[in-house]
Amino acid sequence: MGRHRREADTTELLSGMAARVAENAPEGWRRAWASVHRYENGARSSVMQYELADGELRDGGVDLFKEAGALFFATKPWPDHLTVELAVEPSGEFEAVTSRSLIRTQYQPDRLLLVLKPDVLPVEPGDEQEGPADPTFAGDPDEAVRLLREYFRLRAEIFEEEYEEELPPPLDEATRAELMASLGVALPPDLVALYGVANGDDGEGVNIFDTHSWIDLEFAAEHPHHRNDGDWTDDPLTGAVFEATPPGKVRRSMSRDGWIVIGVNEDGDFLAVDMDPGPAGRPGQVIIIGGEYEGAPVYVADSVTTLLRRQVEALERGDYELDHGRLFVDAETPRTVEYLESFWWDADDHGDSLTGMPGEVQRVTAWKADGIDLEPARHAPLLRDVVLRGQGALDLSPLRDAPLESLTLELGSIDPTPLSGHPTLRNLTLRSRQPVEVAVLPTLPRLQGLDLSRAEVIDMEPVANLEGLLFLALTYEQWVRLWELGAELPSLAAVALGGNPTPNQINEWTEHFTGTLPDGQEKHTGRYDARS
Missing domain, CATH: 3.80.10.10 (Ribonuclease Inhibitor)
Structure with missing residues (x-):
């Protein structure tokens, strides 16, 4: 009963979708195509066209997301995503394909995507770049610790406080070593020294790295990377990974194992140390990734030491603002959106x-x-x-x-x-x-x-x-x-x-690459109430 019941439910839902397409058809239409794609997380895309008597194709705007959602939840077990391809005739007949393999992405909703080799993706330009000509660290561990303490001394002066703020105490040496080893990439010596005096800044608005709070070592070890591996639904070949400025400092990649997150701001941008720099870069340099960055990391400084020095120098110059008890330092750190717009x-x-x-x-x-x-x-x-x-x-x-x-x-x-x-x-x-x-x-x-x-x-x-x-x-x-x-x-x-392939053409095309129709790809035919 289960399978036949599901088929009946699917046909009924598709019939309702076809009726809505017909209800909103322009006068003189002779065929319509509707495509809806629904992800498990609710993300969706759609495309619709009507063919008129003279062959003109006219876009339609009928919202079929409710029906697509009902179809999604009627599919057992729930798929990661579901695509519905519907062809509707004025006579009251419809044909459809439902598929868990075909995808209409949000980036390219006018075409059906079939992934043949999910593990084969284009090589990123960053993978083809040489490593750094200068593999030494620019930061200085002792100087970084001195600057951290000076930063908090200056903060205390600005807030007119008798005592400096206390940072979370460092983890014991053995725990620090274990967590750092779990990263799979050695951290720069100046950052290691900083974790030796404090375990981050507690995320309470201190934001010692410009607008970014300094995350604790446990969190850094648990979430070391802002991963953006992507897949074919991200349309990885369209567009390009931008070059950071100055060119050659940072590899042209969307994400790399050598980018270790050390800070985060309220906009969701991540501050990271780059242990896998480009030919003109140096290990331990600081970059901004994630959040609002689209297609390019942002080069910030050659080291955590330099970033802290800018913070201290800005406070000494008076380049800061106090707003509702929070200190905003103008250390001329690049802002992601403006940077990318350039x-x-x-x-x-x-x-x-x-x-x-x-x-x-x-x-x-x-x-x-x-x-x-x-x-x-x-x-x-x-x-x-x-x-x-x-x-x-x-x-x-x-x-x-x-x-x-x-x-x-x-x-x-x-x-x-x-x-x-x-x-x-x-x-x-x-x-x-x-x-x-x-x-x-x-x-x-x-x-x-x-x-x-x-x-x-x-x-x-x-x-x-x-x-x-x-x-x-x-x-x-x-x-x-x-x-x-x-x-x-x-x-x-x-x-x-x-184009606007028929359900039969969609299945034939799919079978050419897969041999047989993938599980979860089915053709449906039926009638809708043409008077509705």
Whole structure:
């Protein structure tokens, strides 16, 4: 009874979803597609389109999250996530696929993602960088302890207190050694010395590391890393990991085992010592990670000692404010949001132009790119990510000389030929109203991600010959053309299906990669009340 009851419940819920899609359909519609994705934690995404009699596709805005939630909880056992793909006809018929394997992510809801090799992810740029040219520590243990005591002496003067505040006493030496050993990475000597005189600052608004409280050693050992390993649902190839300033100090990574968290602020940003620095960095340097940082660590100082020295010097200069009993020190520590904004050049905010773009820019977006001169990109030594949208065509030649890693083009017409042989491009997305010739693709030695699902590709042969591709997004028709060429592309770790495929096409596409339909992927057919 259980399985048949669940199937009946699922069909009834899908029928209700189909009825709501039909209720909100525009006049003259001849087919509709609705896709809803629901995670166990409640996160969700959706996309909906109606096809009109003249072939026009019109986006719909029906909220199906309530029904999707009911479907999710009707699925036993509860999955990590559930995708519903629904095709609705005006006649009252519907078809649907429910799947625990396919995903419409919040980043790319217009395509279905199927992960083939979850453990295979793109190598981060930081993994390809050399280690530090100077492997010595910049900090001084004795100086760090002196500065810590001076900081609290100055605080007592400012608050006009007779006695200095007391920090939590240090753990005994054996316990400290055991906890530090559990980190798997040796801490810098100046930080070790500080933990020898206090076990953090108790998080009571002292914030000796600028706006960050100093966490105790037990917490540091239990939560040593701000991990952001990511997976294919994070769309790891789109965009780029930014370079910290100055360049080369910090490895270009989202997270590393050598980043040991030592502080946290109210915004959820983490202060960390970097024991795995880039070629221009030094072990024990201080960085900001997590929280509001998006795609780049923030370099703060060459050591904890230097960070404390800045705090003390700011107090001595009088660069502080008292607010409701709290001390805010202006030690000129970089602020994450402002720091990251300096990396991004939005042409819309600059007269639809790149003129005057500073050399530290690493991301360019232009939502009205028609006629834009890309020549300044040729002289942008850190430019990694470019997104261009417009109605016409652009000369892409200047981008050939920029160290791009991710390029998204959504234009009326695209000629990617000038990108031939680009040495660093890892991810390419082409969206065009006119047919696109992609013969350039095999000349891109680092290409790992490709999305052609919103482009009409003239010849799929160049795609069939790509080696080392980890991710590929195509429409169902493009996938069929590729298969007809005998393409295997064994390096693929994740694939995506764009457009508005039918439930049968979704299952056929899935089975091509998995052999049989994965557990939890089922097709459903039925009728809805067309009068409702």
